[in-house]
Amino acid sequence: MAAEDLKEKEPKGEKMDVDTPEKIPEKEKSPEEIAALVLSDIKQNFGFLEKAAINFEPRFSMRVLRGLGALRRRLTSDIIVRALEAAYTSMEHESAKLILKYLGKDVSFSTEADSPSLTVLPEIDIYVLLLVQVYLLDQGDAAKLDAFNDEVINVLRTYNRRTLDALAAKMWFYYAHSKELNHKLIEIRPLLLGVLRTATLRHDTETRAMIMTLLLRNYLNTQAISQAHQLVLKGDFPDTAATSVVARYLYYVGRINAIQLDYTAANESLIGAIRKAPQTTHAAGFLQSAQKLKVIIELLMGDIPERSLFREPMYKNALRPYMDLVQAVRIGDVPQFSETIAKYRDTFKKDGTYMLILRLRQNVIKTGIRMMSLSYAKISLRDICIRLHLDSEESAEYIVAKAIRDGVIEATIDHEKGFMQSKEILDIYSTQEPNVAFHERIKFCISLHNESVKAMRYPMNQHRVELKNVEEAREREKELATEIQEGDIEDDDGDFDGL
Amino acid sequence: MSSKSFEARAHELAAAFSAKNYEKCATLLTPLKLLLAQLNILVPLPSSDVNLLVLARDILEIGALTSIFLQDDALFSRYLAQLSPFYALKDQLSPPSANERKLIALRLLLLLSKNDIAEFHTELETLEDEADTDPYIRYPVVLERWLMEGSYDKVWKATTQRSEVPAEEFALFADTLVDTIRSEIATCSEKAYPSLPLANAKHLLFFTEDSELKEFIEQRGWTIQNGRIYFPQDEPDTIENGVAMESIIENTLGYARELETIV
Numbered sequence: 028m029a030a031e032d033l034k035e036k037e038p039k040g041e042k043m044d045v046d047t048p049e050k051i052p053e054k055e056k057s058p059e060e061i062a063a064l065v066l067s068d069i070k071q072n073f074g075f076l077e078k079a080a081i082n083f084e085p086r087f088s089m090r091v092l093r094g095l096g097a098l099r100r101r102l103t104s105d106i107i108v109r110a111l112e113a114a115y116t117s118m119e120h121e122s123a124k125l126i127l128k129y130l131g132k133d134v135s136f137s138t139e140a141d142s143p144s145l146t147v148l149p150e151i152d153i154y155v156l157l158l159v160q161v162y163l164l165d166q167g168d169a170a171k172l173d174a175f176n177d178e179v180i181n182v183l184r185t186y187n188r189r190t191l192d193a194l195a196a197k198m199w200f201y202y203a204h205s206k207e208l209n210h211k212l213i214e215i216r217p218l219l220l221g222v223l224r225t226a227t228l229r230h231d232t233e234t235r236a237m238i239m240t241l242l243l244r245n246y247l248n249t250q251a252i253s254q255a256h257q258l259v260l261k262g263d264f265p266d267t268a269a270t271s272v273v274a275r276y277l278y279y280v281g282r283i284n285a286i287q288l289d290y291t292a293a294n295e296s297l298i299g300a301i302r303k304a305p306q307t308t309h310a311a312g313f314l315q316s317a318q319k320l321k322v323i324i325e326l327l328m329g330d331i332p333e334r335s336l337f338r339e340p341m342y343k344n345a346l347r348p349y350m351d352l353v354q355a356v357r358i359g360d361v362p363q364f365s366e367t368i369a370k371y372r373d374t375f376k377k378d379g380t381y382m383l384i385l386r387l388r389q390n391v392i393k394t395g396i397r398m399m400s401l402s403y404a405k406i407s408l409r410d411i412c413i414r415l416h417l418d419s420e421e422s423a424e425y426i427v428a429k430a431i432r433d434g435v436i437e438a439t440i441d442h443e444k445g446f447m448q449s450k451e452i453l454d455i456y457s458t459q460e461p462n463v464a465f466h467e468r469i470k471f472c473i474s475l476h477n478e479s480v481k482a483m484r485y486p487m488n489q490h491r492v493e494l495k496n497v498e499e500a501r502e503r504e505k506e507l508a509t510e511i512q513e514g515d516i517e518d519d520d521g522d523f524d525g526l
Numbered sequence: 527m528s529s530k531s532f533e534a535r536a537h538e539l540a541a542a543f544s545a546k547n548y549e550k551c552a553t554l555l556t557p558l559k560l561l562l563a564q565l566n567i568l569v570p571l572p573s574s575d576v577n578l579l580v581l582a583r584d585i586l587e588i589g590a591l592t593s594i595f596l597q598d599d600a601l602f603s604r605y606l607a608q609l610s611p612f613y614a615l616k617d618q619l620s621p622p623s624a625n626e627r628k629l630i631a632l633r634l635l636l637l638l639s640k641n642d643i644a645e646f647h648t649e650l651e652t653l654e655d656e657a658d659t660d661p662y663i664r665y666p667v668v669l670e671r672w673l674m675e676g677s678y679d680k681v682w683k684a685t686t687q688r689s690e691v692p693a694e695e696f697a698l699f700a701d702t703l704v705d706t707i708r709s710e711i712a713t714c715s716e717k718a719y720p721s722l723p724l725a726n727a728k729h730l731l732f733f734t735e736d737s738e739l740k741e742f743i744e745q746r747g748w749t750i751q752n753g754r755i756y757f758p759q760d761e762p763d764t765i766e767n768g769v770a771m772e773s774i775i776e777n778t779l780g781y782a783r784e785l786e787t788i789v
Contacts, residue, residue: 250652253645286651287644382651389675422677424730428714429676440718442726459770466777473784 062109065101068094069110069158076150080190086484088193089269091154095197096309099161104130107159114155115147122152122182126159129175149186153194156182160201172205187229196237196272203241212245219245223262236268236276243279256283266481271310274303278317285320285383290328297321308341315345316378322349323383326356326390348374356387359395361416364388392417393435396427400436400449407446420445532561536581543588551592558585570611580621583612587625590632594695599636606633631662632695638666638673639702646670665692669703676714678707682732704732712746716757724753 072091079087107130115123156179163172180202183195199222206215219242226234239262246255259280266273281296301317304310318336325332336342337350348371355364368375368384375381395415399406412423427447430436437450455461535558542550562568567575567582590605606629613626630653637646646666656663665684672680684690685700708731715722715730722730724739733739749756 252648252651256648286647288647289644382647385671386647386674388671392675418677419679421679425678425711425714426676428711428718431718432714432716438718439720442719442722442730462770462774469777469781473781476784476788 061101062103062106065098065106066109068098070113072154073114073151076154077148080148080150083190085190085193088150088190092193092197095161099165102158102162104162107162110155110158114151120147122156125178126155129159129163129171149188149191150194153183153191153198157194157198160198164201164205169205169208173209176202176205189231192231192233196233199234199237199241203245212249216245232265232267233269236265236272239264240272240276240279243276247279247282252283252286256287259283270303271305274300277303281320285324290324293324294321294328297324311341315342318342318346319349319378319380322346322353323380326353326387327383329390331357352384356391356394359391359398361391361395364391392426393430396430397436400438400447403449405446405448409445411447532565533581535561536585539585539588543592548592548595551588552596555589555592568608570615579612583609583623586612587623587629590629591625591695594632594698597698602636627656627660627662628693631666634663634666635696635699638670639699639706641706661692665696678711681707708732719757721754721756724750724755727755
């Protein structure tokens with residue numbers, strides 16, 4: 028299936044990574060050229076990281092991280108060793124020793140400096156370690172990666188710098204990812220919770236958001252839904268975190284809400300998750316699973332998802348089983364619904380939507396009753412029973428009564444004669460409905476506006492620089508004006524002689 | 527206290543339980559739990575002795591079942607909370623528990639009878655594979671499906687007929703569940719029928735005695751005329767318009783406030 032193909036295109040096991048790596052047009056190049064290019068990229072990144080550390084400007088670190096996806100595909104152990112030379116003044120540095128140990132290389136070089144200092148900028152140190160982490164992950168040696176990660180995390184925890192936050196968050200992501208690959212989900216919980224506490228105390232937004240997301244994923248993977256719910260309730264998720272992390276967080280919250288029958292909240296979270304996730308093929312896996320869940324939730328709320336969604340190339344194949352399901356629910360056909368479930372049982376189980384789908388049965392029946400109430404002014408309970416393939420007329424009566432109470436249809440039942448009589452169809456414009464819909468839309472627009480205002484970024488202290496510039500310009504103008512007045516301009520000619 | 531007397535007490539408890547002397551079980555359980563705490567196996571630790579843990583698990587399971595028979599829901603929930611770390615270790619504990627599924631199914635049933643559907647589904651999500659196959663767990667799952675869909679007659683049959691109930695503990699919830707479906711049917715009837723003959727109502731609400739029906743009708747505040755029940759019709763129109771007006775004013779003021787901040 029093409030859905031699998033789409034997922035395959037992503038780096039292995041990277042379904043939960045929804046970052047967008049920058050696309051760099053690649054031409055045919057020799058390996059040496061590529062290596063040189065990658066190395067220069069890495070060195071440039073060192074420069075950015077330095078800038079980030081000095082100016083206290085997280086944008087530069089973010090930029091470096093955005094390039095990580097493109098970089099990782101071209102990493103080799105030789106490049107890493109050469110990057111080490113650039114990063115560390117000596118191979119005696121702890122991190123350098125560590126990396127060489129795991130790469131299985133033995134390189135020693137001496138620098139020109141007579142007394143090599145062992146200090147290196149923490150940002151660069153962590154960035155190099157992160158590169159090695161990614162490299163080992165792509166090598167597919169899970170046990171080695173795991174051992175390396177344990178040591179890397181120890182290095183990371185010795186630092187406490189706010190300029191490191193973005194890098195640290197990324198590092199935790201790969202840490203948790205490797206633990207997941209090694210099936211050590213439960214063991215890492217205490218550590219993650221501890222880190223969450225530390226990050227909260229240090230106002231480390233990036234790490235805090237990342238760890239919360241990782242914990243949620245961890246809980247949901249082991250079906251510990253109530254713990255996940257407690258975390259969402261008690262933990263305060265920072266709104267200002269990176270968008271991709273927020274998208275992931277919202278997706279997990281949506282899952283929890285759906286399991287706990289809060290479909291409205293689940294739908295809102297999922298809409299947020301889908302909108303905030305990058306709309307590229309790199310995030311296809313994430314978007315597909317979010318859309319799958321959203322389709323089910325819409326159905327559970329009694330809505331029918333848009334047909335156009337299933338035509339989009341990204342979703343066409345992945346959502347195929349779900350489209351069949353939607354069709355069964357839309358026409359209220361109970362046997363077709365059961366058939367669809369039986370046919371795609373394994374797919375649904377793999378997607379983790381199976382239990383939610385089983386809840387849809389009542390919706391199918393309700394839609395069936397609704398269709399009948401709209402088509403017939405009067406219909407016998409017996410006919411309803413036959414059409415909906417219910418077991419007995421008695422059941423049919425109770426089901427119809429429940430549908431009336433739940434507001435699905437407007438009708439009354441005549442028990443003695445055994446039929447359902449539909450009431451006149453209500454004019455929707457005489458009810459509150461349009462008002463409510465209108466209010467919903469306005470509310471959405473307003474919150475969109477407010478969020479955009481909040482999302483605007485201003486470079487730190489930049490206004491002071493600008494103020495200074497303005498003042499300087501004014502000074503110069505003033506000088507110029509006085510010079511013109513005093514007629515000093517001729518003196519300029521004299522200056523040219525000196526040139 | 528020595529571990530010898532601990533085992534002897536555990537045997538005594540098991541004997542009392544199989545003799546269905548639940549009162550005696552309850553009195554035996556309290557000192558046993560104290561012993562468990564003293565032996566440091568009330569909560570399983572990686573260092574605990576596996577044989578002792580199995581014993582502790584069995585004691586707590588008997589406690590849970592006893593609390594079901596004594597109809598102490600809060601106590602039952604507490605026992606299950608204590609048992610859950612034992613069940614998380616199930617790979618290491620042998621022999622595996624024979625009662626685990628039954629107890630979980632009972633918990634599901636308890637949640638269902640309390641109408642705590644959100645918690646019910648949270649619990650159920652952990653049992654994806656068992657939901658269709660295990661006879662104990664299937665019972666509450668099917669009941670929930672019928673309740674949601676409105677097939678109250680099936681729920682009635684499943685709870686009251688002995689042959690449908692998988693184990694005797696499950697029958698203890700029958701009364702609560704029947705009460706639940708009766709009140710569901712009653713609220714549905716109020717909306718669905720303009721009026722209903724008494725005899726039919728008795729049948730619909732699964733009453734066998736007229737007196738029971740009379741009492742129920744009085745509780746709900748329905749009126750009887752010429753052998754028919756008339757349901758109170760609610761007159762929402764006038765009140766609703768008032769509410770609508772208020773909400774419109776509130777919304778409009780809200781929009782004005784938001785616009786003010788934008789412009």
